[in-house]
Amino acid sequence: MASLSQVLLGPVAALGRATRDALASVGRVARFAGQGIAAALTPPWYPRQILSQFLSVGFYSLPVVGLTAWFTGAALALNIYSGGDRFNASTVMPQIVALGITRELGPVLAALMLAGRVASAMASEIGAMRATEQVDAMVTLSTDPRRYLIAPRLIAATISLPLLTLITDIIGIAGGMQVSHYLIDLAPGIYVTNTVDFITAWDVESGLIKAAVFGFIIGLMGCFHGDNAKGGARGVGRATTSAMVSAAVLILASDYLLTSVFARP
Numbered sequence: 001m002a003s004l005s006q007v008l009l010g011p012v013a014a015l016g017r018a019t020r021d022a023l024a025s026v027g028r029v030a031r032f033a034g035q036g037i038a039a040a041l042t043p044p045w046y047p048r049q050i051l052s053q054f055l056s057v058g059f060y061s062l063p064v065v066g067l068t069a070w071f072t073g074a075a076l077a078l079n080i081y082s083g084g085d086r087f088n089a090s091t092v093m094p095q096i097v098a099l100g101i102t103r104e105l106g107p108v109l110a111a112l113m114l115a116g117r118v119a120s121a122m123a124s125e126i127g128a129m130r131a132t133e134q135v136d137a138m139v140t141l142s143t144d145p146r147r148y149l150i151a152p153r154l155i156a157a158t159i160s161l162p163l164l165t166l167i168t169d170i171i172g173i174a175g176g177m178q179v180s181h182y183l184i185d186l187a188p189g190i191y192v193t194n195t196v197d198f199i200t201a202w203d204v205e206s207g208l209i210k211a212a213v214f215g216f217i218i219g220l221m222g223c224f225h226g227d228n229a230k231g232g233a234r235g236v237g238r239a240t241t242s243a244m245v246s247a248a249v250l251i252l253a254s255d256y257l258l259t260s261v262f263a264r265p
Contacts, residue, residue: 032224039151049152057118058160065110069168072105073097073175081183094194097176106168107207108255111214115247122153122222123243127229127236154219161215162208206262214251221247
């Protein structure tokens with residue numbers, strides 16, 4: 001029969017173990033990130049690998065990002081029209097759509113799409129290479145896996161997402177413009193003029209800064225979980241799911257932190 005001290009201290013001990021494990025996980029991710037950044041910033045580089053990852057992360061993600069951006073801009077315009085019409089404020093639709101897309105929805109939605117498509121793909125690819133001992137073979141051949149596998153993915157994701165975000169901004173604003181043309185008969189030229197006159201350079205720049213951070217998170221989570229995959233095919237599956245979920249959670253958390261910094265006067 002358990003003693004009173006064991007009953008009272010059991011939850012405390014469980015909380016301590018959970019805290020220790022969480023801090024250990026943060027430390028492993030931070031160490032992995034430091035090694036990946038060092039490999040990305042110092043030679044030798046592998047241009048062919050970097051270009052291949054640019055195509056995989058950026059170019060092949062254009063269709064899903066473009067569709068997401070258009071429907072998001074159109075849905076945002078519909079909601080603004082529905083809510084603004086109650087206060088006779090539907091004419092401010094171009095300004096609100098542009099601000100919402102460039103500062104928030106553009107980088108976040110593009111990042112979430114890439115988290116589902118790219119982070120999971122990176123984790124499954126590197127996890128499969130780890131399970132089949134291809135990574136160990138690279139070490140045997142005097143090839144640093146951090147430079148050959150991790151660094152190109154971090155570079156490609158960090159640079160590709162801001163470029164995709166720019167495209168997302170343009171397509172999203174175009175979706176809002178099309179909806180406003182049919183709803184309130186606002187001419188496209190007037191819509192574009194109102195958008196350009198209202199939006200500032202910082203609105204776009206803040207979204208691009210967010211996108212670069214989100215891209216690094218996506219590459220980091222995909223590579224980290226793939227590199228730590230264990231247990232064969234089942235372990236690779238778990239790594240794929242963990243990479244996508246952790247990337248999405250960190251994107252939303254970092255979005256709040258960055259927004260709280262950028263929103264200060």
